[in-house]
Amino acid sequence: MTPHQIQLIRSSFEPLKPLAATVAEAFYTQLFTRDPALRALFRGGDMAEQGERLMQMLSAAIELLDRPGALMPVLLRLGQRHVGYGVVDAHYDSVGAALLDTLAAGLGDGFTVEVREAWTTMYGVVARTMMEGANSAVLAA
Template sequence: MTPVQTAIVENSFRLVAPIAEPAAAIFYERLFALDPALKPLFARTDIRDQGRKLMQAIGFVVAHLRRPDTLLPAVAALGARHGAYGVQPAHYDTVGQALLETLAEGLGPHFTAEVRNAWAAAYGVLARTMIEATETPRAAA
């Protein structure tokens, strides 16, 4: 990510934070519409609580984009946990699509091509880190 993309993500997240609860609901609606097979991964989960955790995680990521030495180990640990829950590398594309669609709806006219590209770049770094963390234990085994 470029410094400009980082600033764009930070600034646009300020518009998302006040609508965190409905944004999380939109995200999970989109996610399950895009891939209904993901719904069983959340069968024992309070989706509202999960939505709060999602928004807290996104907030953490945005707050630490300028500190990859802090961010990436935390994201890798999250990826390892998600792997244990049954999340597969292919699921990350669907999650990224759901995230971008949620941002488009939540930000409305503020969701420009530049904002979309910045969020896609941020998500790309996170997804790669999480996937690598999931695959590393398998490669070592």
């Protein structure tokens, strides 16, 4: 990711932080509408708590974007943990699309083509690294 893309992500995420619960709820609505089968992965879980964890993870990842040496091990471990939840590689496409749709709705005109490309690039790094972690966990099992 370029420094400019990192800045675009950080600046576009900033206005969403005070709306974290609403953003998370919108994300899960998008996700379950797009891929209803994913709802089963959240067996009886508190979705408000899950949304809080999602927003914390996003904030932490965004904070570390310019420090890949610190970010990548976190994402690898996150991917390993998600295997236990039943997440498979195909789910990452649904999550990415739901994230972009949520950002587009939340940022409105601020979700420019350039901002969208930056978020798409970031999510690609996150998803690929988490899948790498997940695949290493499966191979080790």
